[in-house]
Amino acid sequence: MVFLPRSNFSESQETEWRVYNKIAMRLLPFLLILYVISFLDRVNVGFAKLQMSVDIGLGDAAFGFGAGVFFLGYCVCEIPSNLALQRFGAKIWIARIMVVWGLVSAGLMFVTSETQFYVLRFLLGISEAGFYPGIILFLTYWFPARLRSQICAIFFLGIAFSGVIGGPLSGWIMQTFSGAYGLHGWQWLFLLEGIPAVVGGVISFFYLEDGPAKAKWLDASERALVVDALVAEEAGKRAAGYGHRFIDALRDANVWLLAITNFSLLGGTYGLSFWLPQIVKDLGVNNLLFNGLLTAIPFTCASIAMIVVGKHSDRHGERKWHTAICAFVGAGGLVLSGLFGFNPYISLFGLSVAVSGALAGLAVMWALPGTILGGAAAAAGIALMATIGNLGGYTMPFILGWVKQLTHQVEFGLYAMAAMMVIGGLVMLVIPKLNQSRRAEPTFAPVVSR
Template sequence: MKLLSRSTFQNETDWLLYNKIAWRILPFLFVLYVIAFLDRVNVGFAKLQMAADIGLGDMAFGFGAGVFFIGYCLCEIPSNMLLQRLGARFWIARIMVVWGLLSISMMFIKTPTAFYVLRFLLGMAEAGFYPGVVLYMTYWFPSYARSQGMAYFNLGIAIAGVVGSPLSGWIMQNFAGDLGLAGWQWLFLLEGLPAVILGFVVYFYLDNGPGRVNWLSPVENQRVVRQLADERQHHESAGADHRFRAAFVNKGIWCLIFTNFALLCGTYGVSFWMPQIVRNLGVQSLLDTGLIAAIPFAVASVCMIAVSKHSDKTRERRWHGTLCVVASACGLIFSACFHDNPYLSLAGLSLAMSGGLAGFCVLWALPGVLLTGTAAAAGIALIATIGNLGGYASPFMMGWIKESTGHLEYGLYVLAAITLLGAVTMFAVPQLRKGGVAGSVTEPLSV
């Protein structure tokens, strides 16, 4: 089985070579992101029990869920610069061990203030993981295959929802009271441990980049290094800048920043509140809540792979990305309109998640093309840093609207409006409108 589509590559030699690389690193990175996303959003399930135990209201929960991203944003750019300097293997291992320990520490919180502090520290600890992996992809894959690589990595979000939602419900339902611990305390303990364990595995498994890795032959190492160097040179000659300051003045990067912000508003707004949304549909069992909450993520996992492969095959980004973001907004509106119908509401959430996650795959294939070198590291981190403020804003906004009006669906309308603005900025990326972005060394991206 080949992970990367044959139609993406100009010859079979490269197709086989980059599939060999894909099988080595993508499944492992995927597992890491499943753990990361699970530790990031399992607080949504924990709230179903934890809120009463520590006196946590809806708006307070929204603030605590979102304050994670304040710590995340403060440390993201320096974290990515350190990854480039110290190497992915050491830095990603460090990130995982620290965030795993802090995630486990969530089991000891007794007050809303402790909840806020640990969520903030957890954000600081995890900062740099996602943009670090995006940067790491540029070390291994040419830009014309990167959307597929990002799709398999982002599949971690979908699978975390498919597996994590029922798992979280099962843990809380079946472990409650064991050893004197509440179900939500067991949730943080059992879902935080894998991050610590895998952090040590990262150090011994990941390689910092091609050139001297022992699972590629000398000829294969040289071929990858040469092709990626040629591609960087091609992008620079087409206008991609490698200087650090370029990350802050590139108009295309700022368009992607807002698109990412809009997508993250929708994705995290739905992810953090999905258990509550399902509960509002009349579901009472924690396990049933988890199983139903998994449906939108399962649908999204299929759509994001299909869209990313088609985008890479056609070398087209502008319309693929824009239409995905529009679809996400339409799904949010549809779910809000039919909030009292379980089937139609879930259909809308499935469309919202599918469009959002597929949009991420297309979006994150672009920064390494618009910029190279140090500018790429800074630009990727900048997109993630400001974009992740959406992860702070949307849960808090949803909580405020729910507490003020008693209607969670009103928050979905606001998320839809923000997402539609994200579609506009994706469509407006100057380099895509002018045809100035190269999709490969020899072929331009279609616009």
């Protein structure tokens, strides 16, 4: 399988093309599976709500708070977790994260009150903290900056695939297992979707390597090619005056601005992911399996958009406008869905545009922090961006739930998310270091065959 197109490499870079595709083939399918598991455990609560609201007396505002409180725990531990990954190595730390979060996720099957729901969602956030930014950091250990938009797009397919797979799967589990052994369908959902994380964590320990220098599945010349390229890239960043220390990330205004864009895009993604089953139900779809199939449509569209936009961004070596335009398109989709909430077909089309814009923008944006930071600064900067971005994952589901309970309509919540995505796109356009980095890093630009 070819993950990276031949057109991204010159005719003299045949060896590089083969080596990086070999690495991508080894890492990306496995990491993609892990991210699907991760995202399922974050958003399956949206499907569980369709039944557990009645069973434990969970209102819309309470659900929105509980769904979002996950991100408070996540954000508290995100930066320490990424620094720990850099210190202890990816294979140990990613395995630790997955085993613990799988156990906590499965434990949600035992909740009987709002308070227990809040506590376990908060603990789930703490348990999973560092996985998402940790993988982003881990990928910078293997791939040069000029290839990372496509690499991130492939990894972020995990969000889209979890929507494609997770919707029908969650609906099927809840409908099929409801009442089995005295358990409700939502209890089976948490149990059956929590176990794979534990299994994935154990496999990660034996399958992953901390970096190319330790990869026994690469021969000596392949290891040297990859390591030398990354060392040269780090030297280029140092020569250009880019931050390398932990404190450099915290002092860099560009990182904070990128974090705001991440907040808007990730907030929109999670807001839709948590509430999409309910939105589809409000459109008149009550069958759980059919609901799951319909919620897969926006994520199917997004998976195509991410690959197309990521490839185009890498080919042209441009990130700023690609991300901003995706944010604006996503906002337009949210507005369209809200305006035509009375028409399920147009509304679902709008949601598909919104999810596609948000996820494609995220894939391109996450190619940036590794190009302006290195070393501990990269670990801290990526974690800082993820921390602030995941606060959007708390804010947007809560706003949607609060607005829906207050007005009995979800449209105003969609408009609020659209406004945030527009702000994120505008912020992306004013980040000063992006133009500087393109001028200062000619060796990082993509090479296109003629």
